[in-house]
Amino acid sequence: MQLSDLAATLGVRVVPGPEAGDVDVTGVSHQADWIRPGDAFVAIRGARFDGHTFIDRAVRGGAVAVIGEGLPDGATCPVPYLRVEAVRPALADAATALAGRPSDALRVIGVTGTDGKTTTSCLALHLLREAGRASGLLSTIGYQLPDGVLRQPPSHFTTPEAPQVQQILRDLVEAGASDAVVESSSHALALDRVRGVDYDVAVWTNLTGEHLDFHGTMEQYFADKARLVQRARHSVLNVDDRPWVEQLLPMATADGHGATTYSAEGSAADWRATDVVEGAEAITFTVHAPQGEAPARLPMIGRFNVANALAAMAGVAATGVPLDELVAGLATFAGVAGRMEMVEHTDGDPRVIVDFAHTPPSLEKALETVRVTTRGRLWVVLGSAGGPRDPSKRAPLGRVATQLADHVVLTEEDHRTTPLQEILEEMERGAREAGRENYVSIGDRTEAIRYAVREAAPDDTVLLAGKGPEETMERGTELVPWDEVGEARRALAARRGEDVS
Ligand SMILES: CC(=O)N[C@H]1[C@@H](OP(=O)(O)OP(=O)(O)OC[C@H]2O[C@@H](n3ccc(=O)[nH]c3=O)[C@H](O)[C@@H]2O)O[C@H](CO)[C@@H](O)[C@@H]1O[C@H](C)C(=O)N[C@@H](C)C(=O)N[C@H](CCC(=O)O)C(=O)O
Ligand SMILES: Nc1ncnc2c1ncn2[C@@H]1O[C@H](COP(=O)(O)OP(=O)(O)OP(=O)(O)O)[C@@H](O)[C@H]1O
Numbered sequence: 001m002q003l004s005d006l007a008a009t010l011g012v013r014v015v016p017g018p019e020a021g022d023v024d025v026t027g028v029s030h031q032a033d034w035i036r037p038g039d040a041f042v043a044i045r046g047a048r049f050d051g052h053t054f055i056d057r058a059v060r061g062g063a064v065a066v067i068g069e070g071l072p073d074g075a076t077c078p079v080p081y082l083r084v085e086a087v088r089p090a091l092a093d094a095a096t097a098l099a100g101r102p103s104d105a106l107r108v109i110g111v112t113g114t115d116g117k118t119t120t121s122c123l124a125l126h127l128l129r130e131a132g133r134a135s136g137l138l139s140t141i142g143y144q145l146p147d148g149v150l151r152q153p154p155s156h157f158t159t160p161e162a163p164q165v166q167q168i169l170r171d172l173v174e175a176g177a178s179d180a181v182v183e184s185s186s187h188a189l190a191l192d193r194v195r196g197v198d199y200d201v202a203v204w205t206n207l208t209g210e211h212l213d214f215h216g217t218m219e220q221y222f223a224d225k226a227r228l229v230q231r232a233r234h235s236v237l238n239v240d241d242r243p244w245v246e247q248l249l250p251m252a253t254a255d256g257h258g259a260t261t262y263s264a265e266g267s268a269a270d271w272r273a274t275d276v277v278e279g280a281e282a283i284t285f286t287v288h289a290p291q292g293e294a295p296a297r298l299p300m301i302g303r304f305n306v307a308n309a310l311a312a313m314a315g316v317a318a319t320g321v322p323l324d325e326l327v328a329g330l331a332t333f334a335g336v337a338g339r340m341e342m343v344e345h346t347d348g349d350p351r352v353i354v355d356f357a358h359t360p361p362s363l364e365k366a367l368e369t370v371r372v373t374t375r376g377r378l379w380v381v382l383g384s385a386g387g388p389r390d391p392s393k394r395a396p397l398g399r400v401a402t403q404l405a406d407h408v409v410l411t412e413e414d415h416r417t418t419p420l421q422e423i424l425e426e427m428e429r430g431a432r433e434a435g436r437e438n439y440v441s442i443g444d445r446t447e448a449i450r451y452a453v454r455e456a457a458p459d460d461t462v463l464l465a466g467k468g469p470e471e472t473m474e475r476g477t478e479l480v481p482w483d484e485v486g487e488a489r490r491a492l493a494a495r496r497g498e499d500v501s
Helices: 003-010 051-060 087-098 117-130 162-174 186-190 218-231 244-256 304-317 323-330 360-372 391-404 420-433 445-455 484-495
Strands: 027-029 039-042 065-068 081-083 107-112 135-139 142-144 179-183 201-204 234-238 258-263 271-278 283-289 292-298 351-355 378-382 407-410 439-441 461-465 472-475 478-481
Touching (some): 003 065, 107 304, 117 135, 162 179, 186 218, 201 304, 234 244, 304 360, 351 484, 360 378, 360 461, 391 439, 407 420, 407 445
Parallel strands (some): 107 201, 378 461
Antiparallel strands (some): 472 478
16 A cells, blocks of 8 residues: 555655655554554554654564554654654554455454453354354454464464554454454453444443553543444343443434343343253353244353353354354353363362453352352462552452351462552452452462362362463463463372472
8 A cells, every 4th residue: 555545544644754755555564563565553652662763663664654642742754754643543544554454355243341351352263163164263262263273463462453454354354254253352442443344233242440550530431442342333232230230222223223231130132041050060041033933052151151152152143143053052162261161170189160250240250150060169279460550459359258168268369569468458458358368378379279179079169260361370570371271280290299390
């Protein structure tokens, strides 16, 4: 694409560099180290750096133009400069145009919400594939083309920046995909990372207090997430997500857009689940849909996964897949790593479950649902993240854990540069304020897991909460490899007296 055409797309004029004449722009990046020859570099003023500082590095990497909100006083640019009003929308618009607007050629289902995004996205992908659609996924766990291989984009976001989003959608189109599921975080919606995505369907799971360190207030968090529902031609909304659903419905149906509702808790809705039976390894229920009703089996544990299943089914149904195919697809879902993942065990071992719940509401739901299928006592091992993460959830996590589990082991979870002792004390305070004393604090997570697994009886369940599938632990400024399921396996082996040194 010629730079003059890109400038026209962004509605701005080019400030020429020392060389006269137009240039061909072949890509775009906001990260100087990722620039390939022919790219435009987008200079973002961030929290830590001004991207303009990296112009020389980007040009050495082959950048042929720079897009930004204005050069710093006295600075010059060795290549043409496009001055825009707002740099993040420009990054998205440039990336979308350069990728050839790939989402126009796809049916796109966007999934947002505080909890359940990844599970719902993976379920939706599975249902689409079982219905015979060549489909892809962009999610916290990585991205998948129709070949089903899980790949990682260069930055580890739920939803990466616009150039990667658009590149992945482009790759999907080139790989022959007809459908895409895009897990769309509130950060991505607020920071215009998905601005160029043309959503056919928006799926909303729920909204609870999280990420307020970024959004500031619940109202802003809601408004940022609601952008997805406003943009999509059809929305799938959770009527149990009060009070937000009342505000969402009119937003979703403005501009002649459609909406369907779902409820896993027996409320009136287009999609409902009744006769829910939670088993040790699967949940069965009757699904009531606009097309009729059918018995369904979901091979997962966790009552909230009924809501995720309804959300995914309603989202995929909105793209034209019939109910019988959805129900058949549900029965063959293999689950998502680190979400209610059961660790294999032998007779005499307690049941150990690894789950990603890291907010007080999701921990509450996780403990409630695990309790239903626990014959003996319920243990939970958990921590709370430090550094920039919201400190206000530490005491509620301590309270919820000690109120709903019989035994609680408080431990580390990415404390970063926050003193671990400070986090443990806040969680202990939450427990004490609830009048609970059923906890111990063991800072080292390996030791904490070994303690709970060793002390638990065969009928007990040990829930390892908060780390889920994460592959690293942030201790101080150190990033150490982490494998929660591996830790659980070694703890079970140690309990059986095997050598795990
Ligand atoms: C709050 C937030 O989202 N900030 C984002 C912001 O960072 P920042 O303002 O600190 O940027 P900066 O590091 O000062 O750099 C400014 C510019 O210089 C560039 N730069 C910087 C250094 C360098 O060596 N070279 C270079 O080119 C950067 O690429 C950037 O364009 O812009 C950066 C560039 O894209 C993002 O990496 C960064 O995400 C931060 C690291 C982050 O933690 N984001 C998380 C919280 C996030 O997005 N999470 C959501 C939700 C997850 C969930 O649902 O749980 C997600 O979608 O993952
Ligand atoms: N519908 C739901 N309601 C409440 N809690 C849920 C729901 N679905 C999943 N959870 C809990 O949240 C955890 C994370 O699930 P999942 O990864 O699907 O959500 P997410 O929204 O993608 O999370 P994140 O934004 O942190 O990546 C699960 O391990 C489970 O404990």
